[in-house]
Amino acid sequence: MTSLLRRDLGRVDYEPTYAAMQRFTSERGPDTPDELWLCEHFPVFTQGLAGKPDHVLMPGDIPVVQSNRGGQVTYHGPGQVVAYPLIDLQRAGYFVKEYVYRLEEAVIRTLAHFGVTGHRVASAPGIYVRMANPFDHAALTGPRPGDHPFAGLGKISALGIKVHRHRTYHGLALNVAMDLEPYTRINPCGYAGLQTVDLSTIGVPVDPADVVEVLSRQLTQRLAP
Secondary structure, X not given: OOOOEXXXXXXXXHHHHHHHHHHHHHHOOOOOOOEEEEEEEOOEEEEOOOOOHHHEOOOOXXXXXXXXXXXXXXXXXXXXXXXXXXXXXXXXXOOHHHHHHHHHHHHHHHHHHOOOOOEEXXXXXXXXXXXXXXXXXXXXXXXXXXXXXXXXXXXXXXXXXXEEOOEEEEEEEEEOOOOOHHHHHEXXXXXXXXXXXXXXXXXXXXXXXXXXXXXXXXHHHHOOO
């Protein structure tokens, strides 16, 4: 099994990290080891390729950065664990759809480690929890007619990737213990009224460093060839 070379970046600005991912991806060769970058970011809103300006409601003092990842607008800030897997998919032997599934599975298993049940929602990448009972193992049944599509759910993990010549960058963010107020300044991931949560607000007080250890282990296992 090929292991990911782990790099702990600490708390870093988004734009230099984005540029470094692009540089690594463009310069890597067929034998370059895959890497997993782990970090927190200083407060920033990032717009994906599908991002619409009207989903940024009132950014205020937080910068908005255009990005070439998939998806729409999201927020990064202290207390959120960000993981950037830099994977050669051709060498790993699986396609983009399975890559996304493996990323989401790593988040679901990480949440399970802390007693929380994470859920996928069709056509809405990322991981969600039941607000009324984040520890309920029952499968989601979908909204009732007339309900908001995310009724009763909170988004705890966002996902946005880029694949260039079979090589991935960008990745996922898992909310641990954040100031969630900035999410009220945007329509998260392009969905008006979508509630965003972290482990702290659903009753799981945990240090982001502990989440990093679990998530990095899960990603290393799930992304193996």
